[in-house]
Amino acid sequence: MAAEYRMTLAPQTLENATPDARAVLEKAKAQVGFIPNMYASMVNSPGVLETYLHGYKAFREASGFTPAEQETVLLTISRVNGCAYCMAAHSMLAEKKSGLADAVTAALRDNQPIPDPKLAALSTFTRQMVEKRGLISEADAEAFLSAGYTERHILEVVLAIAVKTLSNYSNHLFHTKLDDMFTGHAWSPPKRQAA
Numbered sequence: 151m152a153a154e155y156r157m158t159l160a161p162q163t164l165e166n167a168t169p170d171a172r173a174v175l176e177k178a179k180a181q182v183g184f185i186p187n188m189y190a191s192m193v194n195s196p197g198v199l200e201t202y203l204h205g206y207k208a209f210r211e212a213s214g215f216t217p218a219e220q221e222t223v224l225l226t227i228s229r230v231n232g233c234a235y236c237m238a239a240h241s242m243l244a245e246k247k248s249g250l251a252d253a254v255t256a257a258l259r260d261n262q263p264i265p266d267p268k269l270a271a272l273s274t275f276t277r278q279m280v281e282k283r284g285l286i287s288e289a290d291a292e293a294f295l296s297a298g299y300t301e302r303h304i305l306e307v308v309l310a311i312a313v314k315t316l317s318n319y320s321n322h323l324f325h326t327k328l329d330d331m332f333t334g335h336a337w338s339p340p341k342r343q344a345a
Contacts, residue, residue, distance in 0.1 A: 151232030151339045152325040159324075161190035170196045178203055188235055188317060191324040198316055205313040213306040215272075217248035222269045223310045225258040226276040232339035233318035235326045241335035259337055271297030279307050 162171050163185070171193045178189045181203060192199040213220060221244040228236035241259060244250035257264045264270035275294035278286055294304070320326070328336060 151234065151322060153322045155323065156325050157191070157194075157323045159191070159194040161187065162193045163190065167193065168196075171199075174199045174203070181207065186239070187329050188239075188321060188324075188326050191326055192317070192320045198320065202313055202316045205309055205316075209306065209309050209313060213309070214300075214303060215306060218244075218250040218254070219269065219272055220310075221248040221250045222254065222258065222264075222272050223276050223307060224314060225255070226273045227280055227311055227314040228318055229258060229261060229339075230277055230280045231314065231318040231322075233314075233321050234337050234339060235321040235328060235332075236314065236317055237337035237339075238328050238332040238335040241337065242332050245335070261340075268297050272299065275299075275304075276307050276310070279304075280311055284308065 160166075162168075162175065164172055164175055164179070167175055174193050174196045175185055175189065178193075178199065179185050189199055192202060210220060215223065221240055225237065225240045225244065228240060237259065241255055244255045245252070251266065253265050254269055256262070258273065264273055271294060275286075275290060275297075278290045282290075291304070295301070
């Protein structure tokens with residue numbers, strides 16, 4: 151999904167970026183090993199990319215979620231937001247780095263029932279948090295907590311939503327092209343019904 155409006159700001163590289171943008175790109179490259187197309191666009195506002203990198207690193211390193219749980223959260227948010235770029239990127243990470251079962255990744259991509267009950271509860275709660283903008287019910291919270299999660303995990307879902315909102319919305323606005331490494335995991339959001 152992409153916004154009707156398309157941003158015209160050119161992607162930034164280490165060679166053409168302003169000094170403040172270059173510093174953030176150097177940090178990004180050190181963190182992930184290359185500069186994804188998404189980062190090259192986001193850095194047009196260095197604060198957007200800096201905030202993303204900081205929040206993403208904190209979520210990955212200190213959320214208390216396993217790598218498979220982290221990917222479940224990030225894929226769920228990206229699917230709800232219809233972000234083709236992030237769905238492809240996190241599908242690749244699910245397969246290559248996070249150890250998320252292929253059946254779970256497929257279910258998340260296709261909005262189908264998740265075969266793992268705990269990951270299903272995590273995905274359901276994450277979706278509820280996004281769709282309800284944090285205004286969850288007692289029943290929503292109890293189902294999540296009963297699945298073995300804690301109130302701290304609720305806040306970590308909030309962090310993930312903040313991080314993915316930065317990337318998902320930026321990708322919608324820039325119509326970000328997939329990096330070659332993600333093309334094998336391309337995803338298209340379902341067509342929206344006309345109002």
